Amino acid sequence: MTGKTTGQVFNIQRYSIHDGAGIRTLVFLKGCPLRCLWCCNPESQKPGPEIGLIASHCAGVEACGGPCLAACPASALGVNAEGKAVIDRQRCDNCGRCAGACPKGALKLVGREMKVEEVMAEVEKDRAFYRRSGGGMTVGGGEPLAQPEFAAGLLEAAQNAYLHTALETCGHAPWGHFEAVLRHVDLLQFDLKHIDPLEHRHLTGQSNELILSNLERVLSVKVPRDVIVRFPVVPGYTDTGDIREMARYMARLGFVQMELIPYHRLGVSKYAQYGMVYSLAECDPPSQGMMDRLKEVVENMGLVEMSGKI
Numbered sequence: 220m221t222g223k224t225t226g227q228v229f230n231i232q233r234y235s236i237h238d239g240a241g242i243r244t245l246v247f248l249k250g251c252p253l254r255c256l257w258c259c260n261p262e263s264q265k266p267g268p269e270i271g272l273i274a275s276h277c278a279g280v281e282a283c284g285g286p287c288l289a290a291c292p293a294s295a296l297g298v299n300a301e302g303k304a305v306i307d308r309q310r311c312d313n314c315g316r317c318a319g320a321c322p323k324g325a326l327k328l329v330g331r332e333m334k335v336e337e338v339m340a341e342v343e344k345d346r347a348f349y350r351r352s353g354g355g356m357t358v359g360g361g362e363p364l365a366q367p368e369f370a371a372g373l374l375e376a377a378q379n380a381y382l383h384t385a386l387e388t389c390g391h392a393p394w395g396h397f398e399a400v401l402r403h404v405d406l407l408q409f410d411l412k413h414i415d416p417l418e419h420r421h422l423t424g425q426s427n428e429l430i431l432s433n434l435e436r437v438l439s440v441k442v443p444r445d446v447i448v449r450f451p452v453v454p455g456y457t458d459t460g461d462i463r464e465m466a467r468y469m470a471r472l473g474f475v476q477m478e479l480i481p482y483h484r485l486g487v488s489k490y491a492q493y494g495m496v497y498s499l500a501e502c503d504p505p506s507q508g509m510m511d512r513l514k515e516v517v518e519n520m521g522l523v524e525m526s527g528k529i
């Protein structure tokens with residue numbers, strides 16, 4: 220094996236039918252260099268484990284006796300006006316002891332060190348489904364190329380087990396990280412958040428220069444049918460003109476497949492759990508009519524729009 224044998228994983232999701240061909244197991248790695256305003260997995264962004272607190276599950280310190288407070292070695296837990304636990308994030312070092320003490324499941328540590336073999340044991344459980352559906356394993360995040368050796372180790376192990384492999388990336392990684400991983404990837408799903416560097420920085424915290432430079436090199440190592448470039452559709456933030464320009468650029472580079480990803484609000488409640496603020500509070504998901512119009516824009520550039528096709 221060429222890859223690293225352990226890494227930080229924040230979720231393994233089985234039976235996914237919306238992320239690549241067939242029935243798939245999604246392996247989410249922790250850590251991401253971008254901070255997309257619409258991120259639906261805010262708990263994936265930081266590289267190490269993180270404690271989350273679901274306030275609605277907390278019974279209150281009087282009712283349960285507050286074992287979480289007693290378990291915390293950093294005195295990072297307090298009590299709010301409603302008698303419920305609150306975390307002082309300045310003091311908390313994400314050790315996770317409080318999660319083990321809470322009888323209500325209100326505290327949850329996300330992110331744990333796993334071996335390639337442990338992840339593969341989970342992935343192998345659904346081998347029969349992959350065979351019948353043409354599915355396999357998808358490695359995403361976070362940003363999997365933030366842990367390039369571990370990502371390479373996972374994808375190589377899956378290939379050696381004759382499973383179809385897919386990689387979801389935001390593209391913000393040194394080209395050497397792509398080179399380490401891509402030979403073990405059957406399908407590359409490459410996200411481009413915005414074509415304009417300034418706008419990209421405003422929406423994600425980083426310029427897109429490195430991402431565009433990587434995109435321009437992808438087809439030197441992959442054939443177009445093995446790559447899908449994915450654009451988010453976020454009303455008021457990525458408009459028709461932006462999508463048209465991105466599609467034109469993709470067509471010029473020789474890509475043939477694009478996927479439009481509609482904005483959704485499924486991750487909004489997680490921001491408060493991890494002490495973060497959601498800044499797109501006023502944004503609504505795109506209508507079906509808008510998605511249909513944008514699909515036409517993409518197809519008019521000679522590209523195949525893939526949503527619902529794989």
Ligand code: SF4
Binds near residue numbers: 294
């Ligand atoms: S994760 Fe550790 S430091 Fe943070 S609140 Fe829980 S017990 Fe305290």
Ligand code: SF4
Binds near residue numbers: 277278320323
């Ligand atoms: S977080 Fe859990 S242990 Fe702490 S007060 Fe709430 S219910 Fe009790």
